[in-house]
Amino acid sequence: MSDQIKHECGIALIRLLKPLSFYQEKYGTALYGLNKLYLLMEKQHNRGQDGAGIATIKLDVQPGKRYISRHRAMGVNAVAEIFEYVQKKFADVHKESPELLQNTEWLKEHISFTGEVLMGHLRYGTHGKNSIESCHPFLRQNNWMTRNLVVSGNFNMTNVDELLEQLFELGQHPKERTDTVTVLEKIGHFLDDENQILFDKYKNEGFSNEQISHQIAEHIDVASILRRSAKTWDGGYTISGILGHGDAFVMRDPAGIRPAFYYHDDEIVIVTSERPAIQTAFNVPLESVKEIKPGHALIIKKNGKISEEQFREPEEQKSCSFERIYFSRGSDASIYKERKQLGLNLCPQIFDAIDRDIKNTVFSFIPNTAEVAFYGMVEGVHKYLRDYQKDILLNRDEKITDAELNDVLSLTARIEKIAIKDVKLRTFITQDADRQDMVAHVYDTTYGLINRGTDNLVILDDSIVRGTTLKQSILKILDRLGPKKIIVVSSAPQIRYPDCYGIDMSRMGEFIAFEATISLLNERGMADVIDHVYQNCLESEKLGNKQVKNFVQDIYSPFTDQEISDRIAQIVKPKEINAEVKVIYQTLDNLHKAIPAHLGDWYFSGNYPTLGGNKVVNKAFMNWVEGKNQRAY
Secondary structure, rough: OOOOOOOOOOOEEEEEEOHHHHHHHHHHOOOOOHHHHHHHHHOOOOHHOOOEEEEEEEEOOOOOOOEEEEEEEOOOOOHHHHHHHHHHHHHHHHHHHHHHHHHHHHHHHHHOOOOOEEEEEEEOOOOOOOOOHHOOOEEEEOOOHHEEEEEEEEEEEEEEHHHHHHHHHOOOOOOOOOHHHHHHHHEEEEEEEHHHHHHHHHHHHOOOHHHHHHHHHHHHOHHHHHHHOOOOEEEEEEEEEEOOOEEEEEEEEEOOOOOEEEEEEEOOOEEEEEEHHHHHHHOOOHHEEEEOOOEEEEEOOOOOEEEEOOOOOOOOOOOOOHHHHHOOOOHHHHHHHHHHHHHHHHHHHHHOOOOOOOOOOEEEEOOOOHHHHHHHHHHHHHHHHHHHHHHHHHHHOOOOOHHHHHHHHHOOEEEEEOOEEEOOOOOOOOOHHHHHHHHOEEEEOOOOOOOOOOEEEEHHHHHHHHHHHHHHOOOOOOOOOOOOOEEEEEEEOOOOOOOHHHHHHHHHHHHHHHHHHHHEEEHHHHHHHHHHHHHHHHHHHOOOOHHHHOOOHHHHHOOOHHHHHHHHHHOOOOOOOEEEEEEOOHHHHHHHHHHOOOOHHHHHOOOOOOOHHHHHHHHHHHHHHHOOOOOOO
């Protein structure tokens, strides 16, 4: 993606189902769980480079002994820093008494992070400050073991204000107005409530306080806590949690917006945001890794019982399609095939744009996330050429000459690596003029591959969000090669609407498709549409949640997709370049054909899977009209 956007976080949860001594004997290390957690987090490093954190819980620890450990760090090297910090504890033991590294009981009693339940989190901050306090996991601590709660997640809630008001009504006083705090405190409230219910029950039955603690740990109903906690949540979420005594859970929103995969056998339970992380770290086949169902929670009790229980009524599944287009690593087998299909589906539009002049067209891509879709596009070009050659050879009436035959058989797709990602800009560049000059050099190019004034250049990107890098860098660099026409192709449809479920796309003015549409409205004397939509958005704030619709869709309805794409081409084309510029986007229909199981397309279509999404897009539009550069939720 030439215009980088920050996006979804990543989670990893491990529950060791055997004593630590089992892993010491079988795998030669008591650090088996920590080593695997490190692998799972590194294999999902693409999901968070603002910070990271881990937490572990030791089971069956005697009173007076610490059993919860947590460490967090900021920055792109956070995962490495965290595990260096943890490993140093064991390195010190190895230096002083190496034989103790074989003694799992001693390690568990004396060294932190030697727990049976392990949680990891990778953070991409979608808004607000980026500080160590913003990094997951979050702790809610209590002297009662079963009231302790550790939470981390990949989520955004659209109704934080409503959830905060509910906490106020419960008598709480949250320290921050963030969805992370509200989720933690909402679960924490019902965790406390469940503890109190069970305490009263067993107290009435004559159990001692010490016995009651054990009874609560055994019988606490995690699914009930989650049902009550999530009753009014509106958003996309995968949330993992551990209770102090060892129960663990991972819950997924009712529309399945955010991803969650799991695997378990008689030794271990693993949950991650991406399937290949599990496959690679544990060498298990694809079919052994399952998805947590929407509206369900995978619950691992302290006694090792594993269940998948419903906490909210599942809705029509609208799993994030952007996850498949861009966010997740392409090493997932199905994602790889889907991305190739996205590229293949674009071929008819591309052939029209180049007037089927394959001979004088060079095909390339923006590195590096568009590469797999590019392979699909290349397959489509090869198929077109085979069909063309077959038609000439089989259906030609007159005899073909040797020269003509050579021309037909020598026709091949010109596949080249044109754009090369160069070094990143240094943060000391602060002045706009200097920064723009440097942005123009983010990409370099391969010279000598384009026939000046004759060749078309087709360049594939996985999405075009803002168009800034295209205008300031890529198109200028490509124009130096002297192509007749530059066709910029997006494997994703036009991004028209903000996301509110975990991606950093929250402001209308950031989208080149929106800018192009507003430009068309103003040019054609249709500015009243803007005013009409604004008034509808204002009125929608008075409506109940169930009556709110996405009024911003009316902004786009007067125009065809092609009209908007053509205006985008005009906007992103720098005045000083000579080549004709055309922009092609994936159609929504072809998106769904390529990715049939992930129908979440609200950033393209405006069809939000939750009511909160409609409220957010209307608010985002009002913010734009009113000149407020702020989030809409």
